[in-house]
Amino acid sequence: MQTITTFDNTAEGWERSLYAFLAxxxxxxxxxxxxxxxxxxxxxxxAGVGKPPDRVTSPEVFAWGxxxxxxxxxxxxxxxxxxxxxxxxxxxxxxxxxxVSSNPCDALERPRVQVAPPKGLTADDIRKLLxxxxxxxxxxxxxxxxxxxxxxxxxxxxxxxxxxxDLTQEDxxxxxxxxxxxxxxxxxxxxQPAYVALKAALAAFGGTSRTCPPTRRCGHPxxxxxxxxxxxxxxxxxxx
Numbered sequence: 001m002q003t004i005t006t007f008d009n010t011a012e013g014w015e016r017s018l019y020a021f022l023a024x025x026x027x028x029x030x031x032x033x034x035x036x037x038x039x040x041x042x043x044x045x046x047a048g049v050g051k052p053p054d055r056v057t058s059p060e061v062f063a064w065g066x067x068x069x070x071x072x073x074x075x076x077x078x079x080x081x082x083x084x085x086x087x088x089x090x091x092x093x094x095x096x097x098x099x100v101s102s103n104p105c106d107a108l109e110r111p112r113v114q115v116a117p118p119k120g121l122t123a124d125d126i127r128k129l130l131x132x133x134x135x136x137x138x139x140x141x142x143x144x145x146x147x148x149x150x151x152x153x154x155x156x157x158x159x160x161x162x163x164x165x166d167l168t169q170e171d172x173x174x175x176x177x178x179x180x181x182x183x184x185x186x187x188x189x190x191x192q193p194a195y196v197a198l199k200a201a202l203a204a205f206g207g208t209s210r211t212c213p214p215t216r217r218c219g220h221p222x223x224x225x226x227x228x229x230x231x232x233x234x235x236x237x238x239x240x
Contacts, residue, residue, distance in 0.1 A: 014052050014053060017053075017093075017094060017097070017099060018039075018042060018043075018090070020093075020097075021089075021090050021093045021094075022035050022038060022039055024093065025038060025089070029181070030179065030181075031157070031181065033157065037082075037086075038086050038089075038090075041082070041083055041086045041087070042086065042087065042090055044070075045064050045083075045087060048064060049064065053090075053091070053094060053099075053100055054099075054100045056104050057104055058104040058105075058106075058107040058108060060104070061084070061087060061104045061105055061108060062108055064083065064087075065080050065083045065084045065087070065108065066080055077111040077112065077113045077114060078113055080110070080111050081110050081111060081113050084105055084108060084110055085110075087105055088103060088105035088106075091103040091104065091105060121150075126146070126150055129146065130143060130146065130147075133146075136204075137201070137204035137205055140197070140200050140201040140204045141201045141204070141205070143197050143200075143201070144194070144197040144198045144200070144201040145159060145160070147191075147193055147194045147197045148162075148190075148194045148197070148198065151191040151193060151194045152176075152188065152190070152191070152194065154178055154180075155180070155181075158178045158179065158180055159178075161178075161179060162176060162177075162178060164202060166178070167190065167195070167198070173189055174189065174190045174192070174195045175187055175188065175189055175190060176188060176189075176190040
């Protein structure tokens with residue numbers, strides 16, 4: 001993606017404005033996943049409506065936001081809200097850049113979002129999961145990831161982006177640094193079972209929390225093979 005300084009009302013100009021919006025969104029959010037999601041939704045909308053941004057109407061936005069998606073199913077209130085938020089954010093960017101004068105999303109009422117309670121694994125489920133993980137380097141890596149997710153309650157990306165240099169020991173207590181949503185950074189105590197599992201995984205791949213410099217990512221077990229689990233665990237306690 002690239003940042004642009006001038007715009008014009010040609011097809012190429014609108015495409016450049018989209019790239020600029022996505023570049024700004026990535027810098028502000030620090031989340032590549034968010035940017036990729038926005039890119040897919042915006043390209044799907046404008047490919048379907050067949051108009052440049054300055055000619056889009058509110059009814060067309062409504063039809064897309066509330067319409068059936070690629071899955072063939074009616075969208076949930078969460079999906080509708082995400083669509084409208086994405087498109088509205090793009091139009092606010094265009095207004096700030098003096099490219100358009102109005103936001104067609106402003107006329108729409110967003111649905112009330114009813115978020116279902118999260119579903120997680122019980123402590124017994126975690127024990128059963130850990131019991132079947134093999135004592136191989138990849139298995140030790142997966143064990144470290146699962147325990148860190150479970151015992152810290154951090155998001156998947158926050159755990160998988162951790163590096164060996166993010167771990168520190170102070171007065172016998174192990175701490176970890178993480179980068180959350182919006183590129184915000186924090187520091188929390190790392191539960192001992194997760195630390196032991198991380199050390200074992202690092203050792204299995206030839207790295208340690210002491211030998212791997214903070215600026216290198218080679219020693220993190222989640223990055224040793226490029227594989228990663230899907231989903232997010234909740235903060236339930238588990239025996240090792």
